[in-house]
Amino acid sequence: MRTRTVLQQDDIQRALTRIAHEILEANRGASDLVLLGIPTRGVLLAERLATTLEQLEPGSATVGALDVTMYRDDLAAQPTRTPSPTRIPTGGIDGKTVVLVDDVLYSGRTIRAALDALNDHGRPRAVRLAVLVDRGHRELPIRADYVGKNLPTSTTERINVHLAETDGDDLIAIATPDAGDAA
Amino acid sequence: MTELRHLLSAHDLDRGTAIAILDIAEDMAEVATRAVPKLPTLRGRTVANLFFEDSTRTRLSFESAAKKLSADVITFSAKGSSVSKGESLKDTAQTIAAMGIDAVVIRHGASGAAHTLATSGWIDAAVVNAGDGTHEHPTQGLLDAFTMRKSRHGAASRGKDLTGLTVTIVGDVLHSRVARSNVWLLTTLGARVHLVAPETLLPTGVGSWPVTTGSSLDEAIAAKPDVLMMLRIQQERMHAAFFPHEREYARQWGLDDARFAQLSPHTIVMHPGPMNRGLEISAAAADSPQSRVLDQVTNGVSIRMAVLYLVLSGTSTTAPTTTGGLRA
Amino acid sequence: MTILIQGATLPTGETTDLLVEGGVIAERGTGITSAGAQVIDASGLQALPGLVDLHTHLREPGFEQSETVLTGSRAAAAGGFTAVHAMANTFPVGDTAGVVEQVASLGAQHGYVTVRPIGAVTVGLAGERLSEIGAMAQSRAQVRVFSDDGMCVHDPLLMRRALEYVSTFGGVVAQHAQEPRLTENAQMNEGELSSRLGLAGWPAVAEESIIARDVLLAEHVGERLHICHLSTAGSVEVVRWAKARGIRVTAEVTPHHLLLTEQLVESYDPRFKVNPPLRRDEDVHALRAALADGTIDIVATDHAPHPVESKECAWAEASFGMVGLESALSVVQESVVDSGQLDWSDVARVLSSAPAQIGLLEGYAAAFEVGSPAHVTLYDPSARSDFGIERLRGKGINSPYLGRSLPGRVVATLHGGVPTVLDGELRPAEEVARG
Numbered sequence: 007m008r009t010r011t012v013l014q015q016d017d018i019q020r021a022l023t024r025i026a027h028e029i030l031e032a033n034r035g036a037s038d039l040v041l042l043g044i045p046t047r048g049v050l051l052a053e054r055l056a057t058t059l060e061q062l063e064p065g066s067a068t069v070g071a072l073d074v075t076m077y078r079d080d081l082a083a084q085p086t087r088t089p090s091p092t093r094i095p096t097g098g099i100d101g102k103t104v105v106l107v108d109d110v111l112y113s114g115r116t117i118r119a120a121l122d123a124l125n126d127h128g129r130p131r132a133v134r135l136a137v138l139v140d141r142g143h144r145e146l147p148i149r150a151d152y153v154g155k156n157l158p159t160s161t162t163e164r165i166n167v168h169l170a171e172t173d174g175d176d177l178i179a180i181a182t183p184d185a186g187d188a189a
Numbered sequence: 190m191t192e193l194r195h196l197l198s199a200h201d202l203d204r205g206t207a208i209a210i211l212d213i214a215e216d217m218a219e220v221a222t223r224a225v226p227k228l229p230t231l232r233g234r235t236v237a238n239l240f241f242e243d244s245t246r247t248r249l250s251f252e253s254a255a256k257k258l259s260a261d262v263i264t265f266s267a268k269g270s271s272v273s274k275g276e277s278l279k280d281t282a283q284t285i286a287a288m289g290i291d292a293v294v295i296r297h298g299a300s301g302a303a304h305t306l307a308t309s310g311w312i313d314a315a316v317v318n319a320g321d322g323t324h325e326h327p328t329q330g331l332l333d334a335f336t337m338r339k340s341r342h343g344a345a346s347r348g349k350d351l352t353g354l355t356v357t358i359v360g361d362v363l364h365s366r367v368a369r370s371n372v373w374l375l376t377t378l379g380a381r382v383h384l385v386a387p388e389t390l391l392p393t394g395v396g397s398w399p400v401t402t403g404s405s406l407d408e409a410i411a412a413k414p415d416v417l418m419m420l421r422i423q424q425e426r427m428h429a430a431f432f433p434h435e436r437e438y439a440r441q442w443g444l445d446d447a448r449f450a451q452l453s454p455h456t457i458v459m460h461p462g463p464m465n466r467g468l469e470i471s472a473a474a475a476d477s478p479q480s481r482v483l484d485q486v487t488n489g490v491s492i493r494m495a496v497l498y499l500v501l502s503g504t505s506t507t508a509p510t511t512t513g514g515l516r517a
Numbered sequence: 518m519t520i521l522i523q524g525a526t527l528p529t530g531e532t533t534d535l536l537v538e539g540g541v542i543a544e545r546g547t548g549i550t551s552a553g554a555q556v557i558d559a560s561g562l563q564a565l566p567g568l569v570d571l572h573t574h575l576r577e578p579g580f581e582q583s584e585t586v587l588t589g590s591r592a593a594a595a596g597g598f599t600a601v602h603a604m605a606n607t608f609p610v611g612d613t614a615g616v617v618e619q620v621a622s623l624g625a626q627h628g629y630v631t632v633r634p635i636g637a638v639t640v641g642l643a644g645e646r647l648s649e650i651g652a653m654a655q656s657r658a659q660v661r662v663f664s665d666d667g668m669c670v671h672d673p674l675l676m677r678r679a680l681e682y683v684s685t686f687g688g689v690v691a692q693h694a695q696e697p698r699l700t701e702n703a704q705m706n707e708g709e710l711s712s713r714l715g716l717a718g719w720p721a722v723a724e725e726s727i728i729a730r731d732v733l734l735a736e737h738v739g740e741r742l743h744i745c746h747l748s749t750a751g752s753v754e755v756v757r758w759a760k761a762r763g764i765r766v767t768a769e770v771t772p773h774h775l776l777l778t779e780q781l782v783e784s785y786d787p788r789f790k791v792n793p794p795l796r797r798d799e800d801v802h803a804l805r806a807a808l809a810d811g812t813i814d815i816v817a818t819d820h821a822p823h824p825v826e827s828k829e830c831a832w833a834e835a836s837f838g839m840v841g842l843e844s845a846l847s848v849v850q851e852s853v854v855d856s857g858q859l860d861w862s863d864v865a866r867v868l869s870s871a872p873a874q875i876g877l878l879e880g881y882a883a884a885f886e887v888g889s890p891a892h893v894t895l896y897d898p899s900a901r902s903d904f905g906i907e908r909l910r911g912k913g914i915n916s917p918y919l920g921r922s923l924p925g926r927v928v929a930t931l932h933g934g935v936p937t938v939l940d941g942e943l944r945p946a947e948e949v950a951r952g
Contacts, residue, residue, distance in 0.1 A: 073216070076230040076258075076498070086192050086503035088209060089216045091347070126225040200713065277830050299831035300704075300715035301785030308784070309829070322833065324715030366715060393718055394709030 009166070013155060013178035018138065021154030022051070025136050026058040028152050030066065032134075033103055039067035040099055040130070044074060044108045044120055045090035050171045051138060052107040068095035072106070072127075077119035094127055104130040105152075109167045111137040114148035139178060141165055193499040195307045195316040199330040199374040204350060207378060211335050212347050213495035218488070220257065228494075231260035234291040234501055237314070238264040239281065241297040246462060247319050247329075250486070251294045254493035260501075263288065278302060279311050286312040292501055293317070300324035315500035317493075323364050329461055330370030332492040334378055336481050337416055339488070340457050352379035357409045359385040359442055360420030360469055361431075363392050367461045368420055372400055385409045386442065389431040406442050413453040419444050419460045419470045439468050449474040457481050518934065519543075521551050525559035525895060527885055528566075528862040535564070537891040540934035545887055557939070559895050562928055563861055566869040566884030567599025567892025570842065571662065571691070571769060571876055572745060572817035575601070575632070578619065579608025584822040584912045586620060587946065589842070590629035592820070592911030594937035594949075596842040597894035597927040601630050601820075602876055605637040606667040612637035612648035614656035621658035628949045629937045633878060636660040638679045638690060642668045647675070647682060654686035661877040664691035666745055667792075669727060671697050677734050684740040689767075689875060691743040692731055694752070695793065699723035704833055706779045706794045714782065716832065719794045721749040728752050732759035732766050743875055744768040746819050748793040750803035757812045767875050769817040770804050772841055772848035777801075777917060787828040787835030788917050791821075801852075808867060809858040815872045818845045822913025840913040847923040850898055855924065880933075891934040900926040910943060 013021070033039055039059070043052030049071045056069035075089035106120050117135060124133065136152035141159045157180065159165065164181040168174070193206065202210075220226055236255040240248050248264065255262045265285060282293065292315040295303050300322030307316040320326040337354060338346045356375055362368040362384050375382050382400040384391065395402055403409060410417070422438060432438050439445065444458065449471060452458070458470075458480045466472050475482060520537040527533060536544035536551055544551075570593065576584035584592075586603070593601045603620050605611030611620065617634035624632020636653040640646050642665045653660040663683050670676045670692060679690050700723045705711050707718020728744055732755065735742035747753065747768050756768045773791060778798050781789040789795060807813040821838025828835050841848075849868065853859040859867070865884065869892075873881035880890040904918040930938040935952050937944055 076216075076228040078230075081230065081502045084503075086499060089213055091216065092219065122229060126223055126227070128224055277826065278834070279829050297831060299833035301833075302831040304785045305831050308786075322715050323717075369713070369715065392712030393707050393720075394712045397709045398712075 007181050007183055009179045009181045011177050011179045012157060015176040018154070018176045018178065021138060022054055023058055025152040025154060026055055026062060029055070029105060029134075029136070030059065030063055032151070037066050038102045038131075040095060040102045040104045041067055041069040042072040042104055042106055042124075043069070044072055044106060044116060046172065047167055047169055048108040050169050051109060055107060055136070068097065070095045072120055072123055074116060074119035074123050077122045079115065079119070092123075099124070099128040099130045101129070101131050103132045103134065105134045105136050107136045109138050110165050111135070111140045111150050112143055114144045114146035117148050118146050138167065139165055192503045193496070196327055196496050196500060197303050197307055197316065197318050198325040199327040199370040200325065202327070202374060202377060204377050207331070207334070207374060208348065208350060210331055210492070210495050210499065211338060213498060214331075214335050214488070214491040215347055217491040217494040221491075227257050227259060229259045230498060231255065231258040231501060235261045235263060235289060236292045236294060236497060237285045237290040238262065239285060239293055239295045240265065240319075241267040241278070241295070241302070242320070244296055244320065246486070247296060250489045251319060251493050253490050254497055257490070258494055258497060260497065263290070278306065279309070282306055282312050286314060290314050292497060294319045296320045298322055317496055317500060320366055322366065324366055325370045326366040327370050327374070328489070328493055328496055329367050330374040331496070332485055332489040333371055333418070333459060333461070334374055335488045335492055336459065336485050337375075337380070339484070340481065341415070350378040351375060354380040354416065355383070355412075355414040356380050356416040356418060357383045357385060357412075357414040358418045358420065359406055359409070359444070361390045361422055361426060362386050362395070362420070363390045363431075364423065364426065365420050371418070372398060376400070383409060383412075383414065387432055390426075406444070406448065407451070410448055410451050414456055417444065417452065417456050417458050419458070421461065421463065422465060422469050435468055443468060444470045444474045446471050446473050449477070452479065454479070459485060461485070519551055519554040520557060520931065520934070520936065521549060521554040522557045522559045522564070522893070522895070525562055525564035527564050528865040535885065535893070537893070537931060537934050540891055542885060542887050542889050542891050545885065557895065557929055561897065561899070562895045563898050564885070565597065565861065565894040565896055566865050566881060567894055567930065567932060568597045568846065568868045569872040569876070569878060569881060570598050570601040570818050570820070570845075571815060571872040572666070573601040573603055573820045573842065574606065574822065574838070575603040575620065576607065576822060577623065578616065582824050582912075586623035586632060587627045588911045589820070589822070590624060590627050590632065591943055591946075592840070592842040592909070594629040594930050594932065595908075595910040595927060595943055596844070597846050597896060597930050598842060599630050599892040599894070599930065599932040600633060600873070600878055601842075602633045602635050602662055604664065604666045605635050606642060610637050610641050611635065612640050612642075614649065614652040614658070617653050617658040617660050618656050626950065627946065628932065628935060628952060630932055631878070633662070633876060634658045634660055635662045635664050635666070635691065638663045638665045638670050638683075639675065644668060644670055644672055644675065647679060650683055650688070651686055654688055661688045662691055662743070662875075663688055664693065664745065666691065666693045669693050669695040669697060671727070673730060673734065676731060677738060680735055680740045680742060681738050687877065689741045689743050691745050692727065693745050694724045694727035694731065696723040696727050699726075703794070704790070705782045706796050708779070708797065710779050710782065714785070716782070719792075721751050721796070724749055724793055725751040725755055728755045732756070732764050735766055736762065736764045741765045741767070746771050746774065746793055746817070747804065747813060748774050748796050748800065750800045753803045753807040753812055757807070760812060767814040768812070769815045770808055770813045771819045772816060772845045772852070773839055773917060774804055775801065775808070775816070775852040776848050781917070785832045787830065787832055788839070788915055788919070790832060790835050790837055791839050792837035805853050805856070805858055808853060809863070814867065815875065816845065816849055816867045817872060818842050820911075822911055823915050825914065828915050838915065840909060840911060840916050843908050843910055844904060844916060844918050844923065846896060846927065847904070847925040848918070850925045851923055854898070891931050893929075893931040894927060895929040897926045897928050898924060900924065902926075
């Protein structure tokens with residue numbers, strides 16, 4: 007397995023700052039933004055985005071977490087997942103613009119599960135999607151509204167996202183199996 | 190995360206798995222507060238309730254849990270069925286399994302019946318023990334632990350065990366599967382358990398259990414335990430000379446109004462139900478703010494949701510071909 | 518038929534040839550030759566006198582789906598037995614001359630082993646009134662052992678009368694020692710494990726109290742008493758005390774109580790459900806020591822076949838009992854011979870001469886002597902294999918040893934000079950029946 011780093015700490019911070027600006031621009035003047043991170047790293051990214059938004063335009067957004075474990079369609083195909091808490095900010099999501107935040111967009115199935123989960127919590131005015139990395143290979147008609155970096159990959163590769171809060175450092179790397187490795 | 194193939198006994202649960210179940214139950218409890226209090230998790234899965242012994246409460250609790258997770262539920266009650274005509278556990282289980290099921294919730298009068306069903310190779314489904322003879326009732330132990338943790342830690346319960354908690358269990362420990370499941374699980378979670386009963390209703394070899402024992406309820410109350418759990422006393426025990434009659438039992442080991450008045454205000458009162466009001470517990474005690482009896486019922490659904498989720502998820506559950514369902 | 522057994526090792530350790538002719542040991546020594554004799558090469562094999570089981574359930578009449586006299590006889594022969602005592606808990610119960618004669622004649626007809634019926638002590642095993650003990654004793658079956666096995670003769674007055682009345686006909690009462698009130702609905706040994714597993718306990722005191730009472734009754738009336746399947750260290754102490762006091766008591770232990778403990782019940786596998794139940798490790802060790810020092814006189818199998826459905830169910834719903842004829846010798850070797858507590862002459866005593874003596878069965882007092890009936894078992898103690906279902910030759914497959922590695926293999930069995938097992942295989946029924 008070979009690993010190459012594709013985004014450093016500065017790159018990640020710049021990407022998040024740009025996404026924050028784009029969100030504000032698209033929702034000009036609005037104060038009804040709800041950022042919902044998808045556990046685990048999506049929650050951390052949502053909190054970073056919220057911090058940036060707060061600096062740019064105080065009071066524009068609230069932040070929470072949306073667990074999608076119980077909405078997945080691959081229950082028996084994966085090792086048992088432990089759900090994480092869902093935190094919906096005070097004020098709920100009815101009539102709000104919800105921005106779902108995740109680290110990597112791949113097949114789109116996690117976002118499909120998130121949309122179902124969201125539906126059980128209320129009825130937002132609009133739902134947007136922000137991801138740090140879009141690596142392609144979509145299996146569902148889902149696209150991101152805000153993308154930190156498009157990283158074309160092969161399906162045999164793996165994207166490793168490190169965030170300081172859980173991994174000690176900020177970086178994104180692509181792991182490629184060596185020729186002859188079992189996929 | 191520990192894979193849970195079956196849930197057969199609380200004795201077999203390690204601390205990590207037990208806490209994981211309690212934590213997932215916290216999430217399940219939260220679902221009840223939502224606009225749509227239901228999850229799609231087990232869509233396309235079928236859960237069979239096999240109740241060889243009557244227990245409306247436990248059956249309804251499991252049914253409710255399965256339905257809140259969008260599973261299909263089929264219920265089999267022994268009363269008036271082929272079991273009363275002598276059909277065996279094996280035949281019943283295989284018949285139900287042939288209809289295509291993913292999990293079996295079994296209540297049976299014979300100790301070890303759930304274990305036998307899970308290990309015999311008769312069926313492929315996940316097995317959840319909903320009470321087997323005088324052996325165990327693990328989901329009751331879990332819901333009791335959940336209720337105690339919630340009383341102690343409130344919203345900050347997640348990830349915590351029961352270290353430091355003192356629990357006194359009173360009554361017919363000998364015949365109680367609830368008491369057994371509680372003893373193993375609560376001590377695994379770090380609680381200190383004290384059993385109070387006449388010698389006739391304490392099991393042989395209880396001295397080797399990780400508990401203390403006594404015969405005086407008044408002394409136990411004076412020790413100000415965090416939890417006082419009253420067990421149901423079954424009338425038929427009187428005929429086998431375990432104690433003389435119910436009035437004597439109530440005088441010695443019943444939580445009557447006088448004893449309830451002596452109870453420390455921080456002590457919570459629990460009972461697995463159904464209660465014999467006026468026998469092991471007075472109406473005033475059962476209905477008091479210190480009582481957690483209704484919380485136990487509510488929490489039972491959350492715990493059973495968590496258990497059904499766990500036994501039906503994970504790669505260890507190989508898909509039986511009969512379901513034709515969503516398994517990959 | 519003339520058979521020449523070459524180079525067998527007798528229980529005494531002596532190596533010899535044996536010429537079997539006319540159903541008896543015709544010649545004994547080295548270098549025997551006999552033209553036309555069928556030769557069995559017994560070099561490296563342990564020769565034992567034909568084994569005698571004092572406690573077998575053949576199930577016929579009434580429970581032929583579990584076992585018949587024929588299938589049970591074949592299981593016995595495969596295990597190296599040449600005589601079995603068939604318990605009376607059949608349907609109808611063996612409490613009349615008619616039933617016991619039927620069982621005995623079926624046994625004689627098939628010829629694999631000598632089948633000695635045991636008569637019921639009380640009518641229908643109900644423990645209320647004595648059965649026709651005299652008629653059974655004087656019948657063609659010549660019953661000498663009487664037992665309500667499966668049920669305890671718990672009424673003390675009835676037990677006293679039984680001891681006295683049975684002795685009138687030279688017989689002995691074999692008591693199934695189980696105080697019924699102390700063992701209502703009992704499922705396994707009472708102790709820490711039964712409490713944890715939620716299975717109703719079968720306390721040691723329920724066995725020991727009956728044995729204590731009965732040895733005192735035997736002393737009081739001055740008669741013989743035999744205790745079936747001792748299972749606890751306390752029972753050993755009681756019998757040891759009684760023997761020291763001169764009371765005429767004999768005692769048996771089953772192979773499974775010499776090897777297996779209650780820990781196996783943790784699996785809730787009904788193959789391990791038996792009555793009396795498997796006990797603690799310390800009981801197993803006390804039983805082995807008692808067999809070695811003579812406090813326990815014999816090993817008897819309590820072979821109890823059941824149909825598959827009786828064991829394919831929840832523990833509490835399963836029948837009590839294990840098959841044991843085919844595995845007995847291997848289990849005895851594993852539990853007490855390989856540990857050095859018994860040698861092969863002890864095995865010959867506890868599995869042949871002593872049970873024959875207790876049951877007043879003739880022909881076993883002078884094994885391997887010229888002129889004695891040729892009841893011979895040739896056994897290979899050096900073999901070791903996983904005990905598989907193919908070793909079970911009766912109808913029952915409820916063996917607790919399936920999948921367990923056990924030593925030894927029965928190579929040949931001769932019943933009164935007739936080979937019933939050769940090269941480890943049962944001989945065909947019609948050949949055995951011809952004799």
